[in-house]
Amino acid sequence: MENVRIVIGLVLIALGMFVYLTATFGLFRFHYVLNRMHAAALGDTLGILFVLLGLMVLVGWNFHTLRLGLIICFLWLASPVSSHLLAKAEFVTFKHIKTECEVVEK
Amino acid sequence: MSKMARIRKEKKTPWQKFCAWVNGDAAEQMLLPAQPPKESKKKAAKAKREKTTSNHRKDMGLGQFDHIYRICAVLIGIAIVSVLMAVVLKLPLFGSPDNPSVNEVVERYVEKGLEETGAVNMVAGMILDYRAFDTFGESSVLFLAVTCVTMLLMRDRNNTDKKEDMLTAQEHVIEGYEEDIILTKISRLIIPCALVYGIYVVLNGHLSPGGGFSGGTIMGSALILFAVSYGMIRMSRFFTYATFRKVTSSALMVYAASKAYSFFTGANHLESHIPLGTPGAILSSGLILVLDICVGIVVACTMYGFYALFTKGEL
Numbered sequence: 001m002e003n004v005r006i007v008i009g010l011v012l013i014a015l016g017m018f019v020y021l022t023a024t025f026g027l028f029r030f031h032y033v034l035n036r037m038h039a040a041a042l043g044d045t046l047g048i049l050f051v052l053l054g055l056m057v058l059v060g061w062n063f064h065t066l067r068l069g070l071i072i073c074f075l076w077l078a079s080p081v082s083s084h085l086l087a088k089a090e091f092v093t094f095k096h097i098k099t100e101c102e103v104v105e106k
Numbered sequence: 107m108s109k110m111a112r113i114r115k116e117k118k119t120p121w122q123k124f125c126a127w128v129n130g131d132a133a134e135q136m137l138l139p140a141q142p143p144k145e146s147k148k149k150a151a152k153a154k155r156e157k158t159t160s161n162h163r164k165d166m167g168l169g170q171f172d173h174i175y176r177i178c179a180v181l182i183g184i185a186i187v188s189v190l191m192a193v194v195l196k197l198p199l200f201g202s203p204d205n206p207s208v209n210e211v212v213e214r215y216v217e218k219g220l221e222e223t224g225a226v227n228m229v230a231g232m233i234l235d236y237r238a239f240d241t242f243g244e245s246s247v248l249f250l251a252v253t254c255v256t257m258l259l260m261r262d263r264n265n266t267d268k269k270e271d272m273l274t275a276q277e278h279v280i281e282g283y284e285e286d287i288i289l290t291k292i293s294r295l296i297i298p299c300a301l302v303y304g305i306y307v308v309l310n311g312h313l314s315p316g317g318g319f320s321g322g323t324i325m326g327s328a329l330i331l332f333a334v335s336y337g338m339i340r341m342s343r344f345f346t347y348a349t350f351r352k353v354t355s356s357a358l359m360v361y362a363a364s365k366a367y368s369f370f371t372g373a374n375h376l377e378s379h380i381p382l383g384t385p386g387a388i389l390s391s392g393l394i395l396v397l398d399i400c401v402g403i404v405v406a407c408t409m410y411g412f413y414a415l416f417t418k419g420e421l
Contacts, residue, residue, distance in 0.1 A: 074296070081292045088286070 009058035016050030019043060032100050033090050037083055044079040048072070224382030224391035225312040234317070234394045234401075238365050241318075241397070245361065245404045249354055252411045261419040274418075286335070293335040300328035308402035312394045313386065318401025325402065326409025333410070338418055345410070347421040354407045361400040364393050 019042060026039025049072060056068045090097075097103060198205050215232055223231035233241050261274075304324035311317030333341045383390030414421050 077292055077296060081289055084288055085286065 005057060005060070009054045009056075012050050012054030012057060014054075016047045016052075016054060019047035019050060023047060033094075034087060034101060037086060037090075041079065041083045044083075045076060048075050220385055223394065224385050225394050226385050226391075227312055227314060227317070229315070230312045230317050230394055230398070231391070234312075234397045235392070238393075238397060241401065242361055242365060245318075245358060245401050248404055248408045249358055252354075252408045252415075255412060255415050256421075259415045259419050260421075285337070289335045293331050297328050297332055300331070301325060304328060304402070304406070308398055309388065309395070311398040312391045313388070318398040319405055321398075322402035322405025323409055325406035326413075329406065329410040330413045333414065338414070338420070341414075345421075350407055350411060350421050354404050357400040357403040361397055364396055 023039050023043030026042070027036055030036045030039060052068050052072050056065045059065055059068070094100075215228065215236065219228050219231045220226065223235040225231035225235065261270075266274075304321045307316035307321030307324060308318060309321075311321065329341075329345070382392050385391065389395070411421060
């Protein structure tokens with residue numbers, strides 16, 4: 001039972017690391033800001049979720065599990081909002097945005 | 107005047123060239139034409155971009171410079187790393203009892219800290235009891251820094267004209283009109299939690315890791331988040347320059363008074379006349395709780411003050 005738990009935790013952390021790897025690749029390979037931000041947001045949300053879930057499984061059921069859960073909650077609330085604001089700033093300030101992506105006009 | 111003009115017209119000496127290079131003038135002149143004139147069609151420009159930049163670089167003789175620059179960078183990097191590694195090898199072993207840093211001061215802190223200061227968190231006992239004057243100096247430095255920034259960046263009648271006033275008024279109108287709904291909803295959730303957490307870290311400073319500086323930073327970031335999401339106008343309803351002045355200076359004065367009392371009781375800072383209480387309780391360890399609260403207030407106000415002054419030029 002103990003071994004199974006450790007293996008599950010390590011697999012989760014490895015998954016998170018894989019997501020981080022793809023996010024980093026995207027961050028350096030893409031050219032446009034919004035694409036890069038999309039890649040970075042992947043690591044900020046899914047990667048951190050997997051890593052912290054793995055840590056929760058490794059730690060076991062005690063008070064630290066709750067703390068790690070709170071960190072997940074905070075990051076999932078805060079990180080998408082900051083990405084949204086950055087994307088908004090790019091949308092407002094970049095003149096030729098229609099050459100890079102589709103714009104739905106209301 | 108005429109002399110100066112003549113010097114300017116003359117051919118540049120190497121020293122003047124060097125000066126211009128340090129100031130960035132030469133680089134600007136060399137690099138500005140290298141930029142593609144206009145990118146109306148980005149996709150076409152993307153394919154050509156690499157070619158054109160490399161051609162331009164060759165034209166200006168930057169290609170050679172690029173090579174030398176890279177080689178020099180690698181060589182200097184290797185040299186610095188090897189010097190640092192050599193120094194690390196000479197360092198004494200971490201944690202060994204023969205280290206020069208392990209002396210009677212550390213022994214005293216570790217062995218008698220709990221008994222003399224009453225703080226379970228040894229770091230708090232050190233910085234706010236044994237070395238409280240040092241921490242007072244740090245908080246004063248923060249206060250001084252924010253005062254200097256205020257002197258330089260604060261907007262008032264003397265350093266603004268009518269045009270700038272018009273612009274700020276327009277900004278205020280836009281700010282009041284447009285609120286990002288996602289940001290406001292989320293910050294309504296986060297700000298109270300962040301404030302409560304900061305207060306917890308400050309009040310628990312003598313029992314667990316944390317204290318005035320870290321808790322104050324958390325509270326200050328909550329204030330900054332409020333200012334970002336709801337705008338300066340709503341912020342000024344409860345936090346103005348007057349409150350900032352009163353709160354920070356009174357916190358510093360309380361700190362100074364509560365630590366200076368020992369001058370009047372024999373100038374022995376170690377022997378406190380205030381009961382220490384039972385270690386582990388919230389109301390314990392003498393003055394550390396009060397000092398933590400003072401430091402936390404100063405740090406929170408300073409954090410917010412820096413943000414407000416650097417973005418808007420007003421508090």
